[in-house]
Every structure is written in C-alpha cells, then in structure tokens.
Amino acid sequence: MNEPTHTRTRFAPSPTGFIHLGNIRSALYPWAFARCTGGDFILRIEDTDLDRSTQAAVDVIIEGMSWLGLNYDEGPFYQMQRIDRYKAVLAKLQSQGHVYPCYMSMAELDALRERQTAAKEKPRYDGTWRPELGKTLPPIPADVQPVLRFKNPQTGSVKWVDKVKGFIEISNDELDDLVIARPDGTPTYNFCVVVDDIDMAITHVIRGDDHVNNTPRQINIFKALGKEAPVYAHLPTVLNELGEKMSKRNGAKPVTQYREEGYLPDAMVNYLARLGWSHGDDEIFSREQFLQWFNLDHLGKSAAQFDEAKLRWVNAQHIKSTADDVLALLVQTHLDKRGVQTDARLSSICALFKDRCDTTLALADWAAVFYADVHSTEEDLQQHVTDVVKPAITLLVDKLAVCEWSKSSIAVAIKEVLAVCGLKMPQLAMPVRVLLAGSAHTPSLDAIIALFEREKVIARLKQA
Secondary structure (H helix, E strand, C coil), rough: CCCCCEEEECCCCCCCCCCCHHHHHHHHHHHHHHHCCEEEHHHHECCCCCCCCCCCHHHHHHHHHHHHHCCCCCEEEEHHHHHHHHEEEEEEEECCEEEECCCCCCCHHHHHHHHHCCCCCCCCCCCCCCCCCCCCCCCCCCCCEEEEEECCCCCCCEEECCCEEEEEEHHHCCCCCCCECCCCEEEEHHHHHHHHHCCCCCCEEEEEEEEEEEHHHHHHHHCCCCCCCEEEEEEEEEEEECCCEEECCCCCCHHHHHHCCCCHHHHHHHHHHHHCCCCCCCCCCCCCHHHHHCCCCEEECCECCCHHHHHHHHHHHHHHHHCHHHHHHHHHHHHHCCCCCCCCCCCHHHHHHHHHCCCCHHHHHHHCCCCCCCCCHHHHHHCCCCCCHHHHHHHHHHHHHHHHCCCHHHHHHHHHHHHCCCCCCHHHHHCEEEHHHHCCCCCCCCHHHCCHHHHHHHHCCCCC
C-alpha cells in the first residue's frame, strides 16, 4: 500500500475516567506525526459507553491536551452525535448481506462459551444465526431483541504492515462474527471507529497495542465498505514504576495533576516522547527539535516504564533553560493560590534559584521566602545562630542599614564583618541564611540579600 500524501491522524479517547500519561502518549505521537508532515490532527471523543462516559472526563482530556500544547485541527467530534450516520451505514451493510440479526440470548451465549471452554476450544460465537445458502435458521424467538453481527469472511487472512510491530497476518477463521450493534440499536466500538476513520479521512492510526486484536476485525469492515484501511502503528504499553500497566487502578495520576505539581509542558512532552521513541542518545530536546526529528520508524517495540525520578530530572533541565520571565508567570500562579503577593523582583528570584529546582512548585517555595513570613526550625537556629556569631550578625545589620543596596556593596559589607570578627564565610553565611530564608543552604549570600527588601533583611536578622 502506498503511503498517503496528506497525513490525517487522530486521538480518540473514551471519556470513562481521567486521562493519565499512558493515555496522553497515544495523543502525543499522532499529534507529532501530523505536525512534522504538515498534516491534520483530529480529536474524537468515543462516548458510546453511556454508563461510564462523563463530561468531567471530557473536560480533563481537553484541558490536559491544551496544557501540553497538543492542539488539534478538527474536533472534538462526539460519537453519540453521529448515531444517525452509523445507523445509515449499518442499514447499507445489512442490505448488502454483510450484517445479520442474531437472536442468541446472553444465557445461550454464556452456555455456548462454557461448553467450548470445557472442550478446550476458543470461546467464540458459533454462527448459529449466520445466514448461508441452503441453511435453515432457527425460529425467531418472540422475547429476544437481536444484536447485529458483522459477517466476517471465513476464508483467507487479514494482513497489514504495522509501523511498530512489522508484518502481521491473522487468519479469518480465528475471528468470529463481531457484534456491531446492540439490541437497542446502538452501534459498538469497532464499527463506529471504522465509520469515523472513513468519514474523517484518517490516514494513520497510531494507538496503544491493546487495540491490535481489534485491527483485523476493523480491516474487514473497511473492506466490506469498499474502503482501504489506514496505516497502523500500535504502541507498546506504558508501565508504571512497579512494572504494571499504567492505569487509574494502579495509581496513575491525571495529566493535569503534573501541572499543579510544577512540571513544564515542554518537559512533559520531552519525557513522554522518550517513552517509546528515540533519536539517538538525545535525552533533552525542545518541542521544535522533537517535531523536526520525529518519524514512525524509530518507535520502540518494547514496553516503556515510567520513572518519576527521571521525569523530575528532565523537568529540572527544562527549568534551567526556560526564560526567567516565563518561569515567573508560572511561579506567580502557584503563589496566587497561597495568597502571596509578589512584585517585579520575581523574575530575578527565579533566575537565582532555578538551577536548584526540579519543579516550578519548588521554585515557588523559594520565591515565597522573599514575600511571606519565614519560619526557621528550632534545630537550625540552635545549630547555626550561636552566641559566638551573634555579635557578627549585629555588626552586619549595622552595615546593611547604611550601605548601597546592591550585590557588590553588600558583598563588601559581608567581607568587612568577616574581617572584624575573625570569621570564615560559612560561619556567618549559614546563620544569616537560616534567619533570612529558613534554610542554611542557598545561593551566594550577597545575591540573596540583594533581592530582599532592606527593611525585611534588618528585621529578620534582628531576631538573632
């Protein structure tokens, strides 16, 4: 099959729970492939499971994609708004002999499966109601609403070249006749997907490998409709840190929670991209580099394991390279939630502390030191603010009260105190840091003092 000339990909989540990193990776790759080939990326909400689908889950999908910058060109399309279209295609297939009503009750189907299992056979529908030339069907029961089944070919095989898994061939005699409409007439997933992919002219389906078993069934429906199937790429599973499939049940977090925890969207895209794709040994790259490098040929074939420590490291690298004013806006959002008022110093504070922070939440903790009250631990005060150093702190207060408020002048004042009191820098710096910032470990003392307001420095140091 020739590769399509204009790429059209899609992300088609079911809104039956929050979207986690394993889910969103299935959006990242089709988005990236559409972007790097000049194609279109479509968002489709597969909401035919009425009992489990919720608007709240839809909102989180859209919010998570927006935060990560996975912008879509068309949609969101909702399957429940397309029911009339599905029913029209069902009617066409039924008129052509590709679909038939099946009156086998659930009790009969269960009994059939039990007999097959007992006989060590693969549990499957046995074609009782499949119309064949010369075959007499059972009498139609009065109390059973039929399902509609797709008349799957019984000979030959389904073949496709998967962009991840390579050549795959499934014999048609392995596939039973799939239910494509429920007793109430609602079409089922495998049928809706095919109609949607045809109507939306999808050229590449990039999705999780839990869908591999659906693919031959879907290809046969494409053939029955006289259409060519798209190119498939089935992505290996994302495992959690315990080696289990990532899921809500196994402790996965909503994508949007990472925003609240201070992760950058570009860092998330970087990390997620590497969970199943590679470009040589490159670990840290920008969104632009990712889109420049991405293709389907370097998708991984084995399951990828999520590692939060690695994610934090990637985030830290992106924080270091992010502009200070951009970081200030993100930090401001965290501080707003705490009711902390800031000012023009915030960008400079971010510049000073960003090299030691792996999240913007950690950066906000440092920034808050300059605007909110600081509570040093009793242990730090006893260890560092000793009677030996208190006279030096008092002298430093006197000098800071009158010196020019600049990093260089403050550095001179500190050196003068050290000389007069016969102390080394750590002996003075650590207690001053504890009093000012609540921590004995900060960037250089003159740099952090210069970012404080003079009055606040003097007030905090006088507590010694």
